[in-house]
Amino acid sequence: MADVIGQVQICPDVFLLTLRADEIAEAASPGQFCMVEVRSHGDMDPLLRRPLSIHRVVGGGEIEFLYRVVGHGTYLLSQHCPGDRLYVLGPLGHGFQIVPGCPAILVGGGLGSAPLLFLAEELARDMVTVILGAPTKEELLCVEQFTAIGHQVLLATEDGSMGRHGLVTDVLSEVLSHGPDPRSCIFTCGPWPMMRAVYDMAHKRGLSCQVSLEARMACGIGLCLGCAVRRQDGQGYLHVCTEGPVFDAERVSWEPRQ
Amino acid sequence: MADVIGQVQICPDVFLLTLRADEIAEAASPGQFCMVEVRSHGDMDPLLRRPLSIHRVVGGGEIEFLYRVVGHGTYLLSQHCPGDRLYVLGPLGHGFQIVPGCPAILVGGGLGSAPLLFLAEELARDMVTVILGAPTKEELLCVEQFTAIGHQVLLATEDGSMGRHGLVTDVLSEVLSHGPDPRSCIFTCGPWPMMRAVYDMAHKRGLSCQVSLEARMACGIGLCLGCAVRRQDGQGYLHVCTEGPVFDAERVSWEPRQ
Amino acid sequence: MIAPDLSTNIGPLRLKNPVLLASGTCGYGEELKDLLDLNQLGGIIVKGISIRPRPGNPPPRLAETPCGLLNSIGLENIGIERFIREKLPWLQGLKTSVIVNIFGESTGEYAEMARRLDGVTGIQAIEVNISCPNVDGGIVSGTDPEAAAGVTRAVKRSTDLPVIVKLSPNVTDITKVAQEVASAGADAISLINTVLGMAIDVRSRRPCLARIFGGLSGPAIKPIALRMVWQVVRSVDIPVIGIGGISTYEDALEFLMAGAKAIEVGTATLVQPSSAENILAGIRTYMESNGLHRIGDLHLHI
Amino acid sequence: MIAPDLSTNIGPLRLKNPVLLASGTCGYGEELKDLLDLNQLGGIIVKGISIRPRPGNPPPRLAETPCGLLNSIGLENIGIERFIREKLPWLQGLKTSVIVNIFGESTGEYAEMARRLDGVTGIQAIEVNISCPNVDGGIVSGTDPEAAAGVTRAVKRSTDLPVIVKLSPNVTDITKVAQEVASAGADAISLINTVLGMAIDVRSRRPCLARIFGGLSGPAIKPIALRMVWQVVRSVDIPVIGIGGISTYEDALEFLMAGAKAIEVGTATLVQPSSAENILAGIRTYMESNGLHRIGDLHLHI
Numbered sequence A, B: 001m002a003d004v005i006g007q008v009q010i011c012p013d014v015f016l017l018t019l020r021a022d023e024i025a026e027a028a029s030p031g032q033f034c035m036v037e038v039r040s041h042g043d044m045d046p047l048l049r050r051p052l053s054i055h056r057v058v059g060g061g062e063i064e065f066l067y068r069v070v071g072h073g074t075y076l077l078s079q080h081c082p083g084d085r086l087y088v089l090g091p092l093g094h095g096f097q098i099v100p101g102c103p104a105i106l107v108g109g110g111l112g113s114a115p116l117l118f119l120a121e122e123l124a125r126d127m128v129t130v131i132l133g134a135p136t137k138e139e140l141l142c143v144e145q146f147t148a149i150g151h152q153v154l155l156a157t158e159d160g161s162m163g164r165h166g167l168v169t170d171v172l173s174e175v176l177s178h179g180p181d182p183r184s185c186i187f188t189c190g191p192w193p194m195m196r197a198v199y200d201m202a203h204k205r206g207l208s209c210q211v212s213l214e215a216r217m218a219c220g221i222g223l224c225l226g227c228a229v230r231r232q233d234g235q236g237y238l239h240v241c242t243e244g245p246v247f248d249a250e251r252v253s254w255e256p257r258q
Numbered sequence C, D: 001m002i003a004p005d006l007s008t009n010i011g012p013l014r015l016k017n018p019v020l021l022a023s024g025t026c027g028y029g030e031e032l033k034d035l036l037d038l039n040q041l042g043g044i045i046v047k048g049i050s051i052r053p054r055p056g057n058p059p060p061r062l063a064e065t066p067c068g069l070l071n072s073i074g075l076e077n078i079g080i081e082r083f084i085r086e087k088l089p090w091l092q093g094l095k096t097s098v099i100v101n102i103f104g105e106s107t108g109e110y111a112e113m114a115r116r117l118d119g120v121t122g123i124q125a126i127e128v129n130i131s132c133p134n135v136d137g138g139i140v141s142g143t144d145p146e147a148a149a150g151v152t153r154a155v156k157r158s159t160d161l162p163v164i165v166k167l168s169p170n171v172t173d174i175t176k177v178a179q180e181v182a183s184a185g186a187d188a189i190s191l192i193n194t195v196l197g198m199a200i201d202v203r204s205r206r207p208c209l210a211r212i213f214g215g216l217s218g219p220a221i222k223p224i225a226l227r228m229v230w231q232v233v234r235s236v237d238i239p240v241i242g243i244g245g246i247s248t249y250e251d252a253l254e255f256l257m258a259g260a261k262a263i264e265v266g267t268a269t270l271v272q273p274s275s276a277e278n279i280l281a282g283i284r285t286y287m288e289s290n291g292l293h294r295i296g297d298l299h300l301h302i
């Protein structure tokens, strides 16, 4: 059980939830997630907890989640206020693998910046380029937080209201066109087509690329085998909750989803 | 939609809910009830609204419900605070039939006093005796309110902590033993065995007796035919929501429920 | 933008839109007159009637379950004669389709009722309930494909009204029953009726319902209903009406996407009397914003 | 006050209490080791295994419905050999009953697996899944009483372990299947497996599951499961294990009151890993405060 410490609306659909959860805060590493209760105690519906990436760990045992209200579950979550208590299971899954000393390029689309901030903070002493994109300026998230860490932050918006007029992949393509350090690691999170395009670029240039995937989850801990994604080698499936959510992009099948 | 104006805990399990609902307040008469939403909007569970008697109509379009938390639905209801809005359908059903000029004896057990207060207020100018009972003093409800109207109020508690040591029916039996006005009407609400005992006494003395019944309800408006209670004449069933909840006790079968 | 055409044909029966009120959850219509504009809807299917009045089952008749409702009303109704005399006149004043739901204890009774309703003004179709779980023998004709076909043939022979046969979900293979009913001449199929269930009150240590078993309805059964509608749409050529747990316009769209030509709103009306209106409005808005012109355009072809 | 005796006999299998973890919702046990004290429970039924490893169905495999969960995992599993080699050693360290759930594509495969498990230490019983809705042909043997009996006989002939046969709810008459399975020699019956259902995502206009249909579990199906358990308890003489939507101790009591000798907790573990512990604690407290000494005392005789 975790105490709700804060629930702040960041932009029309996006909320920042802060929970007091000492053990999770202690154990968490970037890219890991939690299964968060959204309903009120005793309610039966919605049945399942919701997976949310750990956005940040803040001083004194608090964890933050940055999430978009997309349906009933996230709506209910947004209704919880300080004083409420929620069941939270975590930290779960395998997060980003940091290779010390290698330059990092972080590519986040929309809510994809949620898990990247925690990563950026851990990478504080390394060479880091952060590329963030969104449809409009209003939907660009956490720009100040990334900037505050001291990383180079490049922006793109689809309507050109801030940063480059275009997609994060346009920015990435430019960054990579300068002949990046071959040891560079790309870390990405965002919509599937974006991650796929990022993977394609990394793959072409032989760069390592780690992707944070989403899948419908029931348990988050390997019990149900529901969170399958296809393997690139055709040998069955990977499980996002236990083997991911962060994968080496070379392991994942990027065939269009049916 | 009605605005929650107040939610006050009266004793450990009992709450007084005040709603702003002009049209219901305007139309309500004693003994009628409402179907009150207990879940939050968008939630699917619990599915059904809960039937609650109108406890009082207060100045300026407000209605009060006095209810006990007995399960999940009433628990959820007790969590709604001023500022929330609830769907409320009412006033529903047939209430108490007041016979002007006839002395009235009101007999309430436990939460049974809920609908009787509204009745007592309407009967303000008549000869009224109010008999209230509960297991303990703490569970005796609304004693001051009934007293404030100016009626004679007789009390009974099962543990003797207030009023007579015993049941409301003991008090009623004493009241009736003084040879009551044969035009007297008894109005009663409370647990089934209590109402049955009250009916028996009234029946023996040929007094008119009106009972407020409960039944599981889905719709409250005659659509589902779920709220059946057996007729005394054996000719099928009465429907609590449309033909009641207040019935002439002579119409109802008092056979023990299976 | 062209306003979408919401009309839909259930065989020979033309509905102005696909939203109907399900039998047993809207009384005889009049109960709803101040709460819902019936004339906006595609139609109303009145409480199931039988040849003779039926008192129904002993109480308790209702129990709530997670996202569901168990009922064992037992087809309490005033019988066909009083229905025609006392309830139909009000219904005749409506500007929407009135469908009469009938239940018989034998094939003969079904035929007799169909004959009695034939030619009566103000009735647009008959829905044949071969699937009531709450009366003795009620479920049998709904679970035996042969018996279901027999009832269908008998009713078809006895009336010129469009005949919709309402199926029980309590079967191993719903497509078999559907195919038999279609071959026997039904103009349309509606499904599902309630799923047989039960609940126990652990405080009183007794079954919640006097009859122990009841029919489960409400959102809980929606996935089961949708699966069956999907199966039946793909196994017969006659129109299918979807029923089961429809509470929101999204729920209704799921059934229309599965291929249903219309839907019925049941338990949702009990919970919130104006549900059907909201569902209809939601369907209209969805079609408008997705540029769909006809109900049939919603159908997924997979 | 005498502490109640929570032990229960499932034919030849003695469980220390009636709370089991249901197959497919508790992995191979080890996944839960930090979240739940397995040794407190009556037993664990591991994820269904087949002769050869199975990759399972393509994603999406899950969809949420009102108070329910649809899954089409498709029996993804590592196969019986790897199970024995890699998973069983850990399970052998448990101080609770380990039950292995098996699924075969033919009667022969069932028999072969039963033979393979016979005599392997650390396995207390076999649960035969004749009812998986998520693999081709999976549901057939569960809905055909003859086929169910055939599988039961074959498994019984191949092992000395207690054999529990797990039934599918997707049938017209569950008592027929139960009676056939009992006559064929099953030591116990467990039910229900998931109910076949589907859901459509109206935003993407596609079925939510890649395989279109999936198995419905969770609180939504509890009334259906309880009804079937009630029916089966009254139609066979062998012990019955109740499954379906059990999330709270009250839910578990409903099944025990209906006459089940034990219960399995499925989806509730996915939602809240420690559910089974809470359920067990609740049963114990209820029995204490109601002066009940044995699990059998909960059974209602109506």
Ligand SMILES: Cc1cc2nc3c(=O)[nH]c(=O)nc-3n(C[C@H](O)[C@H](O)[C@H](O)COP(=O)(O)OP(=O)(O)OC[C@H]3O[C@@H](n4cnc5c(N)ncnc54)[C@H](O)[C@@H]3O)c2cc1C
Pocket: A033, A050, A051, A052, A053, A054, A065, A066, A067, A068, A069, A070, A071, A072, A073, A074, A075, A111, A114, A115, A213, A214, A215, A216, A217, A240, A245, D201, D203
């Ligand atoms: C490991 C992991 C980490 C995540 N981290 C974040 C995060 O940090 N911030 C954030 O906003 N979201 C995150 N998500 C997605 C988040 O879990 C879903 O948005 C949420 O579960 C939706 O619930 P809902 O009830 O509001 O929507 P629903 O009503 O259930 O569905 C609305 C829409 O959201 C999509 N959706 C629903 N559930 C999931 C799910 N479990 N996975 C993927 N898509 C889903 C559906 O496709 C549907 O169209 C993460 C998902 C995973 C698997």
Ligand SMILES: Cc1cc2nc3c(=O)[nH]c(=O)nc-3n(C[C@H](O)[C@H](O)[C@H](O)COP(=O)(O)OP(=O)(O)OC[C@H]3O[C@@H](n4cnc5c(N)ncnc54)[C@H](O)[C@@H]3O)c2cc1C
Pocket: B033, B050, B051, B052, B053, B054, B065, B066, B067, B068, B069, B070, B071, B072, B073, B074, B075, B111, B114, B115, B213, B214, B215, B216, B217, B240, B245, C064, C201, C203
């Ligand atoms: C016309 C009418 C007027 C009522 N007025 C009041 C009132 O003024 N104050 C008040 O406290 N209660 C009143 N009740 C009872 C109230 O409706 C129930 O207590 C409430 O519905 C319980 O809901 P729950 O979810 O908390 O309990 P549940 O979890 O549903 O059930 C808990 C227990 O309460 C009983 N119960 C549940 N629902 C009903 C119901 N609809 N009718 C009768 N018993 C039920 C059950 O037997 C069960 O044992 C009234 C009932 C009716 C029919």
Ligand SMILES: Cc1cc2nc3c(=O)[nH]c(=O)nc-3n(C[C@H](O)[C@H](O)[C@H](O)COP(=O)(O)O)c2cc1C
Pocket: B224, B225, B226, C022, C023, C024, C025, C047, C048, C049, C069, C071, C073, C075, C101, C129, C166, C192, C193, C194, C216, C217, C218, C219, C221, C243, C244, C245, C246, C264, C265, C266, C267, C268
């Ligand atoms: C209280 C109640 C009474 C019902 N009575 C009838 C009936 O008389 N005839 C009939 O064909 N179906 C009857 N039904 C079944 C509904 O018409 C509908 O098929 C079922 O409830 C599933 O839909 P829903 O989940 O939207 O309620 C009844 C359902 C309920 C809940």
Ligand SMILES: Cc1cc2nc3c(=O)[nH]c(=O)nc-3n(C[C@H](O)[C@H](O)[C@H](O)COP(=O)(O)O)c2cc1C
Pocket: A224, A225, A226, D022, D023, D024, D025, D047, D048, D049, D069, D071, D073, D075, D101, D129, D166, D192, D193, D194, D216, D217, D218, D219, D221, D243, D244, D245, D246, D264, D265, D266, D267, D268
């Ligand atoms: C994700 C998932 C996987 C399942 N896998 C199996 C399985 O491998 N073998 C089996 O017999 N039942 C399987 N089941 C069925 C459950 O064991 C149980 O019978 C069913 O879910 C109903 O119980 P519940 O409502 O408590 O979940 C599975 C259920 C779920 C939800």
Ligand code: FES
Pocket: A216, A217, A218, A219, A220, A221, A222, A223, A224, A225, A226, A227, A239, A240, A241, A242
């Ligand atoms: S979500 Fe259950 S195994 Fe991954």
Ligand code: FES
Pocket: B216, B217, B218, B219, B220, B221, B222, B223, B224, B225, B226, B227, B239, B240, B241, B242
């Ligand atoms: S509660 Fe539905 S008819 Fe009375």
